[in-house]
Amino acid sequence: MLHITLGPERAVDPKTDELGRDRVGFSETMSELALYDANHGCWKLGSRAAKEQFAIVSYGGIVRQAIEIDNVVPIGAGGRSVINGRILHSGHPVYDRYVGKESPVQGVRNPVSYVDVEMDGRPCRCGCGGSVVGHDFLPGHDQAALHARIKQIGTVAEFLDWFDTVRGNKRVGG
Structure with missing residues (x-):
């Protein structure tokens, strides 16, 4: 508040x-x-x-x-x-x-x-149902939300490939 x-x-x-x-x-x-x-x-x-x-x-x-x-x-x-x-x-x-x-x-x-x-408070952005005040996520829940989304694509490498394609990023170092 x-x-x-x-x-x-x-x-x-x-x-x-x-x-x-x-x-x-x-x-x-x-x-x-x-x-x-x-x-x-x-x-x-x-x-x-x-x-x-x-x-x-x-x-x-x-x-x-x-x-x-x-x-x-x-x-x-x-x-x-x-x-x-x-x-x-x-x-x-x-x-x-x-x-x-x-x-x-x-x-x-x-x-x-x-x-x-x-x-x-408002709902934690990870979707856990918890409530947060002054932040978007409960402690550690930002990482849980990110990894849950990566898992939907596959591996971290597959996620990076997908993300770079969607964003039009040029791959650095690989």
Whole structure:
């Protein structure tokens, strides 16, 4: 799960802000939509962000909002991204577990962090039925999936021949 720690609300210049915002940060007076609009964008995010299903936003050590992520889109030339999604409400398991409660991330310098939680999991890509969080495979399952596919072709050498033919690769050394 993606976690974003906010500072207090402050004004920004809409003419220079990549999203045209006039404020960022948190204030008790902000509506849910105002909080989302002010803070869903212009974050330095790693490649893991695109794999996350949910984001939580905290201020003052308390989670203030939960979002189901639709997509993460790069914006501008500075390597920053926008998180597009749907604001979650009471009755959703992520909202009920986190919003209004102590943040699972405390005392970090970087405003962007990740939390491994089971509810953010998705199926292991090998097809085993296991659940992974923040990765594509359970440990070692990437190799199992690869070798299962090689076995469908035959030997490793036969797999390499097939792969090179399909990809149009020129054989190196042999």
